[in-house]
Amino acid sequence: MGHLTPLQRVFLAVALVVIVAPFLWILMNSFKYQIAIYQGSWVFEPTLSNYTDVLFSRRSRFSDNLWNSVVVAVTSTTIVLVLGTLAAYSLNRFPWAPWVSRGLMAWLVVFHMVPVLTLVGPWYLIFRHFGLYDTLTGLVLTHVTLNLPMAIWLMLAFVREVPREMEEAAEIDGCSRIQTFGYVVLPVIVPGLIATGVLSFIFSWNEFAVALNLTSRATATVPVGVAKFAQEYEIQHAQMAAASILATIPAILIMFFGQKFVVRGLTLGSVK
Amino acid sequence: MKPPSSGFLDRSFPYWTLLPAVIVFVVLSVYPMLNLVGMSLHVYRFEGGQEIATFNPWQNFSYFSGDPIIRPAIVNTIVFVLVAVSAEMAIGLALAICVSRVSRGKGLIRTLIILPILVPPVAIGSMWRLMYNFDFGILNQGAALLGLGPINWLGDPRFSLLSVIIVDVWHWVPFIFLILFAAVEGLPGDVMEAAKIDGATQGQTTRYVVLPLLKPAIVVAFTFRSILAFKTFDEVFLLTSGGPGTSSELISLHLYKVFFQQNNLGYGAMLSITVILMVVSFLLVSRRVTAAQAQG
Numbered sequence: 001m002g003h004l005t006p007l008q009r010v011f012l013a014v015a016l017v018v019i020v021a022p023f024l025w026i027l028m029n030s031f032k033y034q035i036a037i038y039q040g041s042w043v044f045e046p047t048l049s050n051y052t053d054v055l056f057s058r059r060s061r062f063s064d065n066l067w068n069s070v071v072v073a074v075t076s077t078t079i080v081l082v083l084g085t086l087a088a089y090s091l092n093r094f095p096w097a098p099w100v101s102r103g104l105m106a107w108l109v110v111f112h113m114v115p116v117l118t119l120v121g122p123w124y125l126i127f128r129h130f131g132l133y134d135t136l137t138g139l140v141l142t143h144v145t146l147n148l149p150m151a152i153w154l155m156l157a158f159v160r161e162v163p164r165e166m167e168e169a170a171e172i173d174g175c176s177r178i179q180t181f182g183y184v185v186l187p188v189i190v191p192g193l194i195a196t197g198v199l200s201f202i203f204s205w206n207e208f209a210v211a212l213n214l215t216s217r218a219t220a221t222v223p224v225g226v227a228k229f230a231q232e233y234e235i236q237h238a239q240m241a242a243a244s245i246l247a248t249i250p251a252i253l254i255m256f257f258g259q260k261f262v263v264r265g266l267t268l269g270s271v272k
Numbered sequence: 273m274k275p276p277s278s279g280f281l282d283r284s285f286p287y288w289t290l291l292p293a294v295i296v297f298v299v300l301s302v303y304p305m306l307n308l309v310g311m312s313l314h315v316y317r318f319e320g321g322q323e324i325a326t327f328n329p330w331q332n333f334s335y336f337s338g339d340p341i342i343r344p345a346i347v348n349t350i351v352f353v354l355v356a357v358s359a360e361m362a363i364g365l366a367l368a369i370c371v372s373r374v375s376r377g378k379g380l381i382r383t384l385i386i387l388p389i390l391v392p393p394v395a396i397g398s399m400w401r402l403m404y405n406f407d408f409g410i411l412n413q414g415a416a417l418l419g420l421g422p423i424n425w426l427g428d429p430r431f432s433l434l435s436v437i438i439v440d441v442w443h444w445v446p447f448i449f450l451i452l453f454a455a456v457e458g459l460p461g462d463v464m465e466a467a468k469i470d471g472a473t474q475g476q477t478t479r480y481v482v483l484p485l486l487k488p489a490i491v492v493a494f495t496f497r498s499i500l501a502f503k504t505f506d507e508v509f510l511l512t513s514g515g516p517g518t519s520s521e522l523i524s525l526h527l528y529k530v531f532f533q534q535n536n537l538g539y540g541a542m543l544s545i546t547v548i549l550m551v552v553s554f555l556l557v558s559r560r561v562t563a564a565q566a567q568g
Contacts, residue, residue: 005474008370012381015367018442019385025410026399040408087293094286104294111301113551115503117527118544121537122304122311125323145300148293177285206392208506209524213532223394223506230398230510237402244395251390259383267454 030241037237050242061217062243065225071136072211072221073204076143080200081193083144084151085159089181091152092159093167108149116146120213127214134216142210147200154199157268158192159185195265198258202251222247305548311541318535328538335539342543344518345526348433352522353501356440361494363441364448365486369478371449372456382453386446393443397510400439401426404511429519432512436520439507444500448493455489456482502551523547 004012029037030051036044054062091101123142124133132138162185170180208223215224226247229240255262281288312332314325336342371381388396403409404425412422425435459482467477505524508514514521514529527547531540 003375004370004373008373011366012370012374015363015445016381016384019388019446021410022399022403022442023387025403029402037402038408040413083293083296086289090286090289096286096290100290104297107297107302110548110552110555111297113499113502113555114548115505115524115527117505117524117531118308118547119301119304120528121531121540121544122307123300124531125311125537126304126307128323141300145296148296152293176279176282178282181285202390206394208392208394208509209528213528223392226392226394226398227510230401237405240398241402244391244398247395248391251392252387255386255390256383259386263450263454266451267458 026241026244029238030245032238034236034238037241050238051246054239054242054246060225060239061220062222062225062246064218065220065222066246068136068215068219069205069222072139072143073201075136076140076147076204077197077200079140079144080147080151081197084148084196085155085186085189085193087148088152088155088159089185092156108152112149116209120210123210124213133214134219136219138214139211139219139221142214143204143207146207146210147203150203151196151200154196154265154268155189155192157265158189158195161268162188191261191264194258195261198254198262199265201254205251308541308544308548311537312539312545314538316535316537323537325538332539332542335536336542336546341518341521341526345514345521345523348518348521349502349523351433352437352440352504353498356437356444357494357497357501359437359441360444360448360497361490363445364493365452365490367445367449368452368456369482371453382450386450388443389446389450391443393506394510396439396443397507400442400507401511404435426512427516429516432516432520436508436511439511440501440504443507444497448497451493451496452486452489455486459485 031046031048032041032044033047033049054060056063090096091104123138127133127135127138132141166184166188167180170184175183206223207221208227211221211224212227215221220228226240226243229236229243311325313327313329315328315331316323316325318324367385371378371385374381391399403411406412406422406424406427409425411425415421415423423431425431463481463485464477467481472480503524504522505528508520508522508525509528512520514525527540527543530536530543
């Protein structure tokens with residue numbers, strides 16, 4: 001491909017600065033005392049007090065939030081991976097009647113398009129009825145429901161890529177259906193599992209609208225904790241900055257390792 | 273040689289693999305949506321930690337017809353989706369094409385660009401709230417350098433929706449970029465080569481070769497993004513909560529307020545049904561349109 005014209009160079013540089021600068025500015029502010037934030041100063045005495053406040057002070061429940069988020073994200077991602085992969089394989093490889101496969105796919109599209117807040121109301125009543133309101137189990141169930149469509153779409157794209165000849169050969173060699181799936185198909189679609197797992201974990205980690213309404217102090221997740229700093233009568237700007245930075249670290253770490261697979265997954269999913 | 277095992281689990285393999293996912297959807301999405309119908313016919317009040325439902329659909333209808341916020345919420349949502357998504361498509365496409373022409377450090381640039389998608393939307397909301405701050409935010413510091421007076425980004429009804437859109441563009445340009453960049457990188461090299469040999473300039477190649485080839489990816493990115501934009505809640509909840517007045521009110525925010533601030537579950541359900549019907553009819557119409565286009 002050709003080279004960048006000067007105009008394109010400037011555009012790219014400006015875009016990079018605009019994308020990265022907010023992170024640096026917030027990072028800087030997270031090390032300031034509240035007073036230095038109010039003065040908008042660029043030269044200041046750095047402090048870790050905001051981070052220790054957010055993580056360890058008795059008024060803050062952020063360490064609980066972190067634990068809850070880990071539990072919910074890991075559990076819901078595991079369930080989503082198992083259910084999504086099995087469902088995608090079944091849909092792609094077995095001759096389902098069109099009303100089953102098409103019906104399910106159409107429902108996934110509708111469900112994906114509807115704002116989640118239309119469902120939080122009924123979830124609230126149902127969960128209260130079954131004692132799931134304000135529990136991590138309840139939150140896990142909602143996150144599974146929200147992320148399963150994406151998992152099925154992505155895994156369908158990866159399952160489609162597996163050559164049928166491989167499975168036929170395994171069957172001739174005497175493998176049962178379960179063995180064929182476990183020994184032949186599963187190892188080939190590992191990149192898809194990683195891509196789906198990374199995305200599902202990040203979506204669950206970041207999810208706010210449901211967690212806000214179906215949890216309370218003890219079961220709140222990280223996003224709810226972050227929002228708390230912005231909502232109290234006296235906004236704690238410094239802690240807000242520190243909490244935002246802390247909330248972002250896990251997703252960035254995971255994406256750092258999974259980026260290659262996610263990009264491949266998105267390409268497969270959007271081209272086919 | 274091992275005999276092919278033909279246990280019950282194996283014969284029923286196609287069924288029990290699909291069944292759990294179907295159960296999840298039936299129990300946690302179909303059933304709650306059907307529940308909305310029943311809820312919309314009742315009025316709920318809370319007494320001693322218990323909700324008490326009274327059958328009274330007329331009450332909810334009268335809330336509906338007397339709700340002054342529905343119209344601004346719908347108008348704002350449409351403006352928000354149109355403006356934000358078009359800006360994101362334009363910038364994301366330009367970035368994808370530029371970065372694909374960079375000769376060194378492509379991987380690093382891509383990693384930097386996609387950072388914003390990874391940040392929890394709530395954290396994005398609070399980050400930008402600091403940056404938009406009237407007294408000490410970096411944007412007003414910058415405005416002062418340019419000799420402009422401080423702008424009340426979030427508190428002035430003329431700017432609040434625009435400010436929210438700016439945040440959305442910052443957040444989601446990376447997503448468009450990621451999809452289109454992968455598509456640009458996947459373009460067949462020989463086609464580009466052929467265009468070059470035929471003497472096409474870079475602009476001509478982009479206009480007549482790259483863009484047509486990218487069309488499927490552009491459509492996918494646009495569709496996905498529009499759907500997500502329509503559902504936006506988190507960032508706006510933190511930035512403006514829909515205010516001042518109704519100047520940045522969006523559909524999701526209004527649903528949240530009716531359900532969980534006014535605790536009006538019955539009317540909330542009626543609003544939800546309206547939104548779901550809007551979505552379904554939009555889907556049906558757009559399917560008709562694509563089908564007609566495919567024929568014509």
